[in-house]
Amino acid sequence: MIVVLAGGVGAARFLEGLVQVVPQNQITVIGNTGDDREFYGLHVSPDLDIVTYTLAGVIDETHGWGVRNDTYHTMSQLTQYGNEDWFMLGDRDLATHIHRTNLLRQGKTLSDATDDLRKRFGLDIRLLPMTDQPVATHIRTPVGQLHFQEYMVKRRCADEVQGVLFVGARESRPAPGVLEALKGADAILLAPSNPIVSIGSILAVPGIHDTLHEASAMIVAVSPIIGGAPIKGPADKLMSGLGMEVSAVGVARCYRDFLDVMVIDEQDAHLVGEIEDLGIPAMTTNTIMRDKESKAALARKVLEAAGLSF
Amino acid sequence: MIVVLAGGVGAARFLEGLVQVVPQNQITVIGNTGDDREFYGLHVSPDLDIVTYTLAGVIDETHGWGVRNDTYHTMSQLTQYGNEDWFMLGDRDLATHIHRTNLLRQGKTLSDATDDLRKRFGLDIRLLPMTDQPVATHIRTPVGQLHFQEYMVKRRCADEVQGVLFVGARESRPAPGVLEALKGADAILLAPSNPIVSIGSILAVPGIHDTLHEASAMIVAVSPIIGGAPIKGPADKLMSGLGMEVSAVGVARCYRDFLDVMVIDEQDAHLVGEIEDLGIPAMTTNTIMRDKESKAALARKVLEAAGLSF
Numbered sequence: 001m002i003v004v005l006a007g008g009v010g011a012a013r014f015l016e017g018l019v020q021v022v023p024q025n026q027i028t029v030i031g032n033t034g035d036d037r038e039f040y041g042l043h044v045s046p047d048l049d050i051v052t053y054t055l056a057g058v059i060d061e062t063h064g065w066g067v068r069n070d071t072y073h074t075m076s077q078l079t080q081y082g083n084e085d086w087f088m089l090g091d092r093d094l095a096t097h098i099h100r101t102n103l104l105r106q107g108k109t110l111s112d113a114t115d116d117l118r119k120r121f122g123l124d125i126r127l128l129p130m131t132d133q134p135v136a137t138h139i140r141t142p143v144g145q146l147h148f149q150e151y152m153v154k155r156r157c158a159d160e161v162q163g164v165l166f167v168g169a170r171e172s173r174p175a176p177g178v179l180e181a182l183k184g185a186d187a188i189l190l191a192p193s194n195p196i197v198s199i200g201s202i203l204a205v206p207g208i209h210d211t212l213h214e215a216s217a218m219i220v221a222v223s224p225i226i227g228g229a230p231i232k233g234p235a236d237k238l239m240s241g242l243g244m245e246v247s248a249v250g251v252a253r254c255y256r257d258f259l260d261v262m263v264i265d266e267q268d269a270h271l272v273g274e275i276e277d278l279g280i281p282a283m284t285t286n287t288i289m290r291d292k293e294s295k296a297a298l299a300r301k302v303l304e305a306a307g308l309s310f
Numbered sequence: 311m312i313v314v315l316a317g318g319v320g321a322a323r324f325l326e327g328l329v330q331v332v333p334q335n336q337i338t339v340i341g342n343t344g345d346d347r348e349f350y351g352l353h354v355s356p357d358l359d360i361v362t363y364t365l366a367g368v369i370d371e372t373h374g375w376g377v378r379n380d381t382y383h384t385m386s387q388l389t390q391y392g393n394e395d396w397f398m399l400g401d402r403d404l405a406t407h408i409h410r411t412n413l414l415r416q417g418k419t420l421s422d423a424t425d426d427l428r429k430r431f432g433l434d435i436r437l438l439p440m441t442d443q444p445v446a447t448h449i450r451t452p453v454g455q456l457h458f459q460e461y462m463v464k465r466r467c468a469d470e471v472q473g474v475l476f477v478g479a480r481e482s483r484p485a486p487g488v489l490e491a492l493k494g495a496d497a498i499l500l501a502p503s504n505p506i507v508s509i510g511s512i513l514a515v516p517g518i519h520d521t522l523h524e525a526s527a528m529i530v531a532v533s534p535i536i537g538g539a540p541i542k543g544p545a546d547k548l549m550s551g552l553g554m555e556v557s558a559v560g561v562a563r564c565y566r567d568f569l570d571v572m573v574i575d576e577q578d579a580h581l582v583g584e585i586e587d588l589g590i591p592a593m594t595t596n597t598i599m600r601d602k603e604s605k606a607a608l609a610r611k612v613l614e615a616a617g618l619s620f
Contacts, residue, residue, distance in 0.1 A: 077405030
């Protein structure tokens, strides 16, 4: 079993490669839920949905989130009722949030709801939220403490990052199956996701970091930072705000407690020495996932780094 | 103040006439909520919405419910998630149910939510649900006890009606302002709505029937049955199922405890004697509301029957 710790867009693209190489039923994805937030009383899980929509082939690739060719009639009407309008939720996408919220209100867990949606889209991977308890990533800024979505989407990452908090993490527990999956894995892969607010939030759930530290499987991370900048998202602002180096080296430092191999882009080959000075072997390859083939090639390289061949 | 007891389509059309004759801020509508039901965990109040949408000019006039030119993308996706698909909820219409449900979950009452939506649509009438507690109209049939929406929409009124129950009515209380409005009214009008499941459910809320009985205002009802059949809806099946005569006389009998004047269609003029034998004066006029003018004319006639002139 291959276990992947996953954020949103970068992880979903990496998984698109992995499912070309590894049968879906041999993949367990542990997804970030620190970005989850209620909109209009509906539970939205952006990262879990990005993974599901992407693997189901319905993702809006232009945005990287939401359903392709979606319309915004419900949201437009909700805005007329005085509701907030800065987080775009399309009509088809809203069905997901309505369905999930309905399951949660019926006493189902987020794991149950995630698995139900996964099945409805005909996927054979296993998709686990990092926790079934509410954890909210907050960003400390000069204007106050903001929910990550407010920091990123509403205020477009315009505020100086002074700190990151995972509210509720201390009281949370890994979702059922998460620790077992990590313990029994043949390889553990950290997708090219934001090391602070995507992977960092997963690591903040008690038990996950320690289990990674003790895991027998090889742990391989793919750097989301290429040439000093993320492909997408605010990883650079978050890392620099926290005083970290915005580079594959900075990412490797986040994971140094448990990482076995760091995979970095070939244009960052000059950083190999610095990463290996941390005691982490580094491997270079093309990590820019432009098309189906490059996604599969990256997955193969990462599996190879984990000592597996498919 | 004119108080109107209202169901769905018939009442909404009658109100379209009334607002042409009486300033909106002199009208209080007490709406049926026995038809309310949750769909996908969202609170749907069909009759209240029909009144609001109609007076706001956004109603889908072909259906008599929902928002004109609405799309069904969210619902179509919800159906793909295995949810029921027999109660059509358009994308713009769903915004209403999401907004209302969100307000209810925040601790607001149905009265609050109804008033909020009424204001959002720029209406000056006062719209009160009959109660803030859950009351569900159920139909006893040979296949079991069905929620009214299942009887009417899902099973298209195909089952024999053996009885009607207002589940929860005994424990319900009139919504704030309902009894006060009836006591202080200058006239109380019963819209041409289903006497069993629209007006009957309102009368089933403890205190409302007695307050009507004691009200000082003239109480005038408009028959929804014309020439032995309703203009719309299953009033005939419900009335005959309960052993009632399907006619303006049958309707008058439902209200005989408190009714002062019965307004019937001119094609039922031959029933005047029979209604007056019940001790209820009857007035004939054209009650078929084809256009703006005929709606206003009916409203004027009904107000005249109540002894008022505008």
